[in-house]
Amino acid sequence: MQSVGDSLDTWFKREVLPHEAALLRYLRRIWRQSDEIGDLRQEIYARLYEAARKSRPHSAKAFLFSTARHLLADRVRRGRIVSIEAVGTSDALDVMVDELSPERRLSAWQELRRVTYALNCLPPKCREVIWLRKVDELSTKQVALHLGISERTVEGQILKGMRLLSEAIFTRALSANNVASTRSIDTETENGKE
Amino acid sequence: MERSKQTEEHAAAWLLKRDSGHWSNEDAARLAEWLDTATVNRVAFLRLEAGWEKTSRLKALGAGFARGKVPSIDELSRSIAPASGIAELFPQSRTRGAMWAKLSALAAAVMLAIGTGIFVYTAGPLAGDRYATPIGGVASVPLKDGSSVTLNTASAIRVQLTDKERRIDLARGEAFFDVAKDPARPFVVRAGAKRIVAVGTKFSVRKEGENIRVIVTEGLVRMETADSAGSLLTAGAIARTIDARIAVQNKSVPEAEDTLSWRSGYVVFRETALAEAVAEFNRYNERQIVIQDPAVAAIRLTGKFRSTNYEIFVRLLEDTFQVRAHYTDDQIVLSGR
Structure with a gap:
């Protein structure tokens, strides 16, 4: 069932994608063929999206990991891949199925830091092009003129930038824990007397 | 090549085209068709779109740089310096330190005009050296016993060193003390009415009306109110008096030091309510920020800012939250959008 005003697409971006770093850690730990991780991620997302069309899960993260587990198990059954360790009751899974609580979501400032970090990870030319396009809001043509390169090159750099940025923002990125580091468990004690 | 890479390249090409400004209804229909062809297409597209949308947040940084000029990695990193920049904490401006050292030598009756404020120092009925800072000022004062005092914005102290006691009176504001060891x-x-006693340690005291806040970053400090025996505070402690009572929060030392970032000219917020953050900025600036909207006051934010650069702060609020700023001569009024 889809709630009004919150499309499945929006839900997917807001509730599922933030767990990509954790998903990738999990996949890398139990899947030997590292060159297949990208395909696995996409298939898991597709399968999850299909299932969510019918019924939106309560916990996106738990659902993401159970989708991953089933998909990996299917692959093993079909005999396409044999080098898999501990599908099913992986201890790794247990620790990870806690939802992002509201305070662990990134604040706007932390998001900005993460994106800036992602930008700084880009190759120099690509970084320049993305800045001019995104921040100074120059058109592809204006960027090309400004940098003295062809429009085609600019487009190539944007394509590359789009993919690298998503990779840095969702995958490589510091986990919400790292960035947020809201150590908010304060023990408030009262000593002194009335 | 991995299949997923190909899908992603197609998705990026669609996103680029849609982003280019040349986007017809037919294009939209063709994209919709491509997205419907396979769910892998859709998820790949959504993922890139989400990353691309997030990248727009960079516009908040654009204000700090000339248009058409791409800032270096260092410049960008500096503009988003992490909240826990302990390494940045103490490179205190030397020129200011020297200036205040000279002032302390004059001490007796000095008249100072700093900015728009005039500060008068007289020996008065009570002896001792007096120091004060204007709004937005931070200054370090070396004491004769080897200790040093750093004064925050709009603060004033009097110092009396005798054979039996080293006595500081905090008249207003906030001061950080780096105390040289001298058990005698x-x-x-x-x-x-509050007393804070130390032997050799580092701590700060902030006066808020009749109440005070003490933060200890090294060693041990004893805090006394008029009618309590006193509380012992260890490093990392943040203690507040509420009338005669003392409330203590025990934090990590780096966290306690975050609260003292004013020494290097910064204010640091960690999931702080905007109302509180604004009150903090207002300590450092003549031009006061006023919040008109309870929803705006409740916004929480995390970050590190130059305490005197409220303009960047307000600009960032406008860019990242649903906040509108209205500038008058002596105020900036924040309301919801």
């Missing part, structure tokens, strides 16, 4: 002469800071 306790280092006592008084703020109203």
